Amino acid sequence: MASGKKRVTGISAETLNLILEVSRSTHPNEFAGLLRATKGVISDVILVPGTTSNDTSARMLLDMMPLDLSIVGSVHSHPVHDLRYSSADLNMFGCKGPYNIIVAYPYTEKDWVCYDPSGKIIELQVVDEEQESA
Ligand SMILES: [Zn+2]
Numbered sequence: 022m023a024s025g026k027k028r029v030t031g032i033s034a035e036t037l038n039l040i041l042e043v044s045r046s047t048h049p050n051e052f053a054g055l056l057r058a059t060k061g062v063i064s065d066v067i068l069v070p071g072t073t074s075n076d077t078s079a080r081m082l083l084d085m086m087p088l089d090l091s092i093v094g095s096v097h098s099h100p101v102h103d104l105r106y107s108s109a110d111l112n113m114f115g116c117k118g119p120y121n122i123i124v125a126y127p128y129t130e131k132d133w134v135c136y137d138p139s140g141k142i143i144e145l146q147v148v149d150e151e152q153e154s155a
Contacts, residue, residue, distance in 0.1 A: 029063055030145070031147065031148040032145045033147075036065060040122070047098065048128070050100065051098050052098050054069055055067045055069075056092065056093050056094045058093045093118045098123075100126050104132065119138060121137070122134070
């Protein structure tokens with residue numbers, strides 16, 4: 022049971038909104054970042070500096086990011102309305118961690134999906150922290 026692997030069950034609504042907002046403002050370029058989690062919830066996104074115009078350069082920027090043990094995976098945007106990963110995306114997922122989010126144009130609350138490194142969809146609960154404390 023205690024395998025030491027980070028288990029994530031959700032993403033905070035605030036973080037999801039931030040990801041969608043950055044995707045919109047970066048469009049038609051792609052943005053990429055790394056995901057951090059606390060207490061099993063993705064609660065932080067580390068944006069990769071600079072914007073890129075294609076998938077490959079976004080991934081190269083990700084490779085230059087420092088190793089951080091709280092990182093549980095990656096996020097990147099697709100400027101086209103397509104949530105499917107490419108084979109290059111799948112290779113990148115394996116390096117970044119177990120949770121990898123793709124957001125796609127037009128970047129609404131429905132335009133995202135989380136994959137595991139084998140390409141299987143992971144259902145993440147959107148956690149509204151404000152609601153909890155109300
Ligand atoms: Zn991609």
